[in-house]
Amino acid sequence: MTDVQITELFYQQLDALGDYDHAAEGAAACAASMKKQISVWTLADIVSGMSLNEGKSTDGGEDDNNDESSFMVPILLQYVDSLMATEDNADLVEQAMDLLSALAVTYGESTSEAVADKAMEYSIVLLERVRTQACKLMGFMALHLTRSEEDWAEEWFDALKEAVVPRMSDKGQSVRHAAARFSAHFFGGKSETVDDLLEVVLWSMWHDPSVAVRVAALDAVPIAEETVPHIVARMRDEKEKVRLQAIDVLKSKVNPLSDLSKENFAEIIRSGLSSRCDTTKRETEKLICSRWMKSAKFCPVELLRRMGPAIYEEECEKAIQVVLDAIRADDTEVVSGLSAPEVRAFQSCADENVIELSDADVEFGPEDIFFSRIACCSAQASDILSPIQKEKIINSIAPDIQIICQLLARHIGMLVQATGNGDNGAEDAHSFVCLQLLRLAQVVGLREEGSRRLFLSAIQEVLSSPETPDDLVEECVRSLKTTHETEYDFFATISITMSEILALQTDSAESKMHLTLRNLTILTIVFESASANMANHHTLDDFAECIVEAIQDSSALVREAGVSALGRLGMLTTEATVIAVYKPLLLSIAANQDEKLEIRSQALMALSDWSLLFPQVLLPCHCSDRTISLIDVISETMKHKNTTMMAFSAEVAAKLLLAGRICESNLISTLLVIFFDPDLLSTENDNVDEKEIGSPIRLQQVLSLFFPAYCIKSETGRDAMMGSIDSALEMAINSSKAKKKRSSFPYVKLVEFVCSMVDTGKQSAASMEAEPASPRNEDEYSYATTIVLALIQVARFLGKDNSLNLTETRAMCKFLCSQDLEVSTNNSFHLHSLKELVEELSMVLTDATSLRSIKTISALLEDIPEHSVMDSDGDANSAGDASSQGTVTEDEADNDDVESTGETTVEDSLMESMTALSVKENSRPLRSSTRSKGDLSRGSLEGKGVLSSRGNSIVE
DSSP states (O other): OOHHHHHHHHHHHHHHGGGOSSHHHHHHHHHHHHHHHHHHHHHHHHHTTOOTTTTOOOSSOOOTTOOHHHHHHHHHHHHHHHHHHOOSOHHHHHHHHHHHHHHHHHHOHHHHHHHHHHHHHHTTSSOHHHHHHHHHHHHHHHHHHTTOOSHHHHHHHHHHHHHHGGGGGOSOHHHHHHHHHHGGGGTTSSOSOOHHHHHHHHHHHHHOSOHHHHHHHHHHSOOOTTTHHHHHHGGGOSSHHHHHHHHHHHHHTOOTTTTOOHHHHHHHHHHHTSTTOHHHHHHHHHIIIIIIHHHTTTOHHHHHHHHOTTTSHHHHHHHHHHHHHHHHTTOOGGGTTSOHHHHHHHHHHHHHHOOOOOOTTSOOOHHHHHHHHHHHHHHHHOSSSOHHHHHHHHHHHOOOHHHHHHHHHHHHHHHHHHHHHTOHHHHHHHHHHHHHHHHHHHHHSOSSHHHHHHHHHHHHHHHHOTTSOGGGHHHHHHHHHHTOSSHHHHHHHHHHHHHHHHTOOOOOHHHHHHHHHHHHHHHHHHHHTOOGGGGGOTHHHHHHHHHHHHHTOSOHHHHHHHHHHHHHHHTTSOHHHIIIIIHHHHHHHHHOTTSOHHHHHHHHHHHHHHHHHOGGGGSOEEETTEEEOHHHHHHHHTTOSSHHHHHHHHHHHHHHHHHTSBOOHHHHHHHHHHHHOTTTGGGOOTTSOTTSTTOHHHHHHHHHHHHHHHHHHOHHHHHHHHTTHHHHHHHHHHHHHHOSSOOOOOHHHHHHHHHHHHHHHHHHHHHHTOSOOOOOOTTTOOOOOHHHHHHHHHHHHHHSOOOOOHHHHHHHHHHHHTSOOOGGGSOHHHHHHHHHHHHHHHHHOOOHHHHHHHHHHHHHTTTOOOOEEEOTTSOEEEHHHHHTTOOOOHHHHHHHHHHHHHTOOOOTTHHHHHHTTOOSOOSOOBOOSSOOTTGGGGGGTTTSSOBOTTSOBSOO
C-alpha cells in the first residue's frame, strides 16, 4: 500500500460525496468507507510480509507497530498543505476539507491532533488567503469532533474554538467571513463553553462593517431563547441583504410557536412591515402568510393567541390585515412556498374563523372578537370587495346591534368582578374584549337611526355608571361621537352625560372624587378631537366652570386632571378669555413651589401650547400679589433638583425656542449644561417611561435634534447659540459646586459643540437658501469667524475667579492655543478684544503649563494693531476708550425693549413648522421681561454679532 493508492481512494470518495443529501453525514460515511479499504490493504500487506511503510519515502521512519494512524498522519498533513495553497474551485476545496476532517477524526486522537494543530498554525500566518482556508478547516474539524464520543474530542474541540475567536476580529474581511460562516459548526457540540464564541459572533452580527460578515454571522447563530431577539433586531439593519437574511433565518430555522415570544412577534412586524423598504416588507408578508400561518395550522385565531393582541394590538392588527389582504387579493406570491392543499387551507381560513355574534349568552375569547373586528374593518375599507360583499361579511359577523350592547354589558360586569377579585389576567382579557366590541359597533351597528339610538343609550349608561373602569372611558366617548351627525349635538350629549354623573348621590368623598375625575377625563377626550368651530358653543361655559372648580379642589389628582383639561380647553377658547381668565390661573400654579410637581408640569405644558397660538401668553402677568412671567418660571424650573421636572421644563423651553416664540441665550445656556451634564442619565427616574416627556433619556434625544435644527432655522438662533458659551460655562461651574460628588464636566466639548452647530447651521442654511442674505455694509462691518467669538468668551471666562481645577484649566488653555486662527480674514476689533483678554489672562494664571499655552496664542496675536472707533464728535478713540462709550441710555434701552416685544405675530402654520423643523423665519421673538438695561439693547445688535447672556455685546 502506497500514498498514491490512498490519494486515488481519497479522490474516489470525494466524488462519492455528491450522492449524499447531508454533507457532514456523507463525509463521515465516505471516511468510514475509506478507512475500511485502507484496513483491507494493510491486512493484505501483512499477509504478503510487507510493512506499512514499504514503497513510501517519508521522514517519519518505520513504524514498528504497523499503526495505520501513524501511517496516515503525514499523508493527511500533506493534504492540509495542498488545500491551504489551492486558490481555485472553492466548493471542491471545502468538500475536500470536509472529507479530510472526517477521516482525521475517524482515525482517532493522533490524526485529529495533527490536523487540528496544523489548522491552528495556519490560522495565524500573514497571508490572508491562508488564514481564510484555515478557518474553514477548523470549522470542519469542529463539526466532526462533535460526532465523536471520545473524551479527547472535547479537548480539541475547545482548542479549535479558542483559535477561531480572535479570527472573528481579524483585519481581513475574508477571514472574518470564513470564521463567522464556519462558527456554526461549533454551536450545539460536545462542549458547553461556547459562550465566548457566541458573544463575538453576535457582536459581528451587529457591528461588523462588512455586510457579508453580518449575513454569515446571522446564518451561523444558533436558535435559542437568548439569540432570537438578536436575529429579530437585525431586521432593522441599514443594509437590505442583512434584513433579508434575518427574515430567511426566521423563516427556515425558527419555529414561531415555540421559539418566538410575544415581544419577538411584535418587533418583527414593526420592523418588517415598515414602509422604508418594499422588498423587506414583501418578504415579511411571505413570512407571515407562509411560515406563521402554516405553523398555526392556518388558523389566524391560534396565531393571535401566540402574538398577544391584548398587549400588542397594533402589531397584531397589521399581521392579520396582511393575511386578509392576501386572501381577498388572491395573492399567490406570498404563499409560493406552500403546497396546493395548504394554499386552499390558507384561502379558506378567514371564513372559517370569524364568529357570528348572534347569541349574547355565548362567551367569546379576546382573539375571536379581535379577529372578527379586524375582518369587519378591513372589509369596510377594502378596495377589492364590492359593496354587496362588504355587507355580507359585516352582517355575517354582527347582524344586530342589540347583541353587541348585551355582550358589552356582560363583559363589563365580568371586568368589574375580575377587578374586585384582583385577577389581573381576567381583567385584561375582559377589558380588551370590551374595547373590541365598542370599535366593532362603530363599524357594523350604526347605519340605522334605531341602532344609533340604542347604542347611544347604552354608551351613556356605561359612562354614567361609577363601576365602569376608567380604561373604557376614552373608547366610549369616541364611540359616542360616531352616533352624532354634528359636533354641536355631540357636545350637548356630553353635557347631559356629565349632569347625570354629577347627579349620582354619594356620601363618600372618594366616590365624589372618582365621579369628578370621570367628568374631567371625558372633557379631556372631547377637547382633543374638537374643532375650532366649537369655540362659541354654549356648553363651553359650563365645562369651564367644572374645570376651574376642579383646579381649586383639595385633591391633587383632581387638580392635575383639571389643569390637563383646561390646557385643552384653552386651545378652543378665544384669545381674550385665555389671556384674561385662564392664563393667570395656570401661571399661579406653575410658579407655586408648594404645588405638586406633576401639576406644575401640566400647567407649564398648557401655557407653552397656548403661547404658540396666543403670543401674549409669554408677557408678564399680575397674579394675586406679584407679577409672573412664563419665561422666568421656565428658567427657574429648568434648574430644579427634581430630574423629571427639569427635563420637562427643558423640553418646553426647547419647543418655544425652536418655534421662535422666545430668543434667550440664558435658556440655551441652561439647555447646553443639561445636555452635557455627565450625571444626567445616572439620575433616571424609574417611574417615568423613557418615551414620555420628563425622561432624561428622551430629553437627550430631543436636544440632540434641537441644537442643529435651531442653528439651521435662523441667523438669530445662531447668534443666540453663539452668545451662550460664556454663561453656559459659568452655569456648569455653579452646578458642579452645588453637587456633593462633583463629576468632571466636559467644558471643552461644550465649546466645540456650539462652534460645530453654528458652522453647520450656516452651511445648511446657505445651501437650503433658508433665509435671504442680511444687508450689510462690508466696509463698516465684517463677520468674525465662529471660533474667534468662541475664543473671546472662553478667555473672558478663564479670566474670572472660577473654580476650575488644574486639569480643567489646562484643557481650556490648550483649547485656546490649538485653534487655527486666520488673522488676515477676521475682524480686527474682535482680534484686538481677544488679544486684550489673553494678555489679562496671562497675568492671572500661575500654572506653567497653562501659561505656555497662552504664550502660543499671544504670539499669534502679537502683531494685531490697536483698533480705533469714532466717537459721536468724529474723533478717533482707542478700543479701550470706546468700550466705555458702549453704554446704552435708559431711554434707548426702553425703546429697544418696546421694539423687541411689540412686533410679535402668530403664523397659521406654526404648529406644522415646528413638527417639520421648518427653516422659515417667524416674527420677531418675545423676550424676557426681567432684564438689565444693558440687556434691552441687544435688539439693535441682533444679526450683527453675538451677545453674551448678560447683555454685554462681544461686538461693537
